[in-house]
Amino acid sequence: MTNRLFIIILSILITMAPIQGAQNVHTHGTGQWHIMSTEDRLVMTMKLPAMSIIGFEHKASTNKEKEIIDAAKKILQDPSLFTFYSTSRITKKSNPIPLITPSNQSVSMVVESAKTEAKDDAHDDDHHHHDDHDDHDAHNETHAEFHATFEYKKIDRISSISTTLFDHFNGIEKIEASIITDQKQSSAILTKDNPRIRL
Ligand SMILES: [Zn+2]
Numbered sequence: 001m002t003n004r005l006f007i008i009i010l011s012i013l014i015t016m017a018p019i020q021g022a023q024n025v026h027t028h029g030t031g032q033w034h035i036m037s038t039e040d041r042l043v044m045t046m047k048l049p050a051m052s053i054i055g056f057e058h059k060a061s062t063n064k065e066k067e068i069i070d071a072a073k074k075i076l077q078d079p080s081l082f083t084f085y086s087t088s089r090i091t092k093k094s095n096p097i098p099l100i101t102p103s104n105q106s107v108s109m110v111v112e113s114a115k116t117e118a119k120d121d122a123h124d125d126d127h128h129h130h131d132d133h134d135d136h137d138a139h140n141e142t143h144a145e146f147h148a149t150f151e152y153k154k155i156d157r158i159s160s161i162s163t164t165l166f167d168h169f170n171g172i173e174k175i176e177a178s179i180i181t182d183q184k185q186s187s188a189i190l191t192k193d194n195p196r197i198r199l
Contacts, residue, residue, distance in 0.1 A: 025143055028052055029173040033190070035161065037181040037199060042152040044161075046076070050109060050144035052171030057144035059111050069109055075168050076107045076148045085196075087159040094159055104151035111144040162196035 032047040050057045053072050060066040075081070084097045166172055175190040177197045188197050 025141070026145060029171060031165070031172050031175040033163070033175050033177040033197075035177065035179045035197070035199070037158070037179070038154075039182065040154045042155055042158070044082075044150045044152075046146070046148045046165075048076075048146045048148075048165075048169075048172065050111075050146060052173075053146055053169050055171070057111070058142055059144075072146065072169075073107050073109075076146060077105060081164055081168075082150070083162045083164075084155055084158050085160045085162070086157045097155065097158070100152060100155060102150040102152050105149060107146060107148040109144055109146050111142060113142050158199055160196050160198045163190070164195070166190075166192035166195055 026047070026049045028049045028051045030049070031052070032045075034045045036043045054068050056065070060069050079099055079101045082100075084100055085094045086097055087094045163175070165175065173191070175195075176187065177190055178187040179185065179197065179199055181199060190197060
């Protein structure tokens with residue numbers, strides 16, 4: 001992948017509408033993890049429903065809520081959230097690489113109101129599909145996500161990456177992960193029992 005193309009894709013990923021509009025509201029319990037690996041860089045972005053991380057999806061209104069958000073951000077900024085593995089060319093065994101610190105990273109909580117679709121208004125008595133969002137107002141849902149990006153200088157021969165995210169946040173049940181490298185595109189579903197993705 002050329003650097004130019006890489007930068008275009010990166011800027012799309014980063015500037016993408018935070019919650020992607022009312023038609024595509026996130027699912028609580030499900031996170032997104034995008035990994036891009038090029039000749040000289042590895043960039044990862046994560047999008048995690050705030051409900052699954054801190055238990056609410058609104059701006060902090062009390063000091064206690066601010067503390068909860070800050071504590072979550074601290075975990076999401078910890079380099080030990082990820083372990084990189086490389087496969088030995090000789091033994092073919094996969095071994096963890098010593099802790100790697102990103103050259104660049106950011107984490108933020110993005111809060112967005114999403115108006116429900118018009119058809120909902122015609123069925124005021126039927127909001128069963130909101131059961132998993134029972135703390136949200138049916139007509140003006142507010143959602144929030146944690147967005148984190150990590151940029152690393154090229155890490156040699158990574159064969160897989162695992163995350164401890166599931167250990168820190170019980171509310172995250174699965175992560176939809178996708179990978180773009182110079183050679184291929186692939187995706188995988190990660191869970192607490194399978195928190196590792198192959199590159
Ligand atoms: Zn939500």
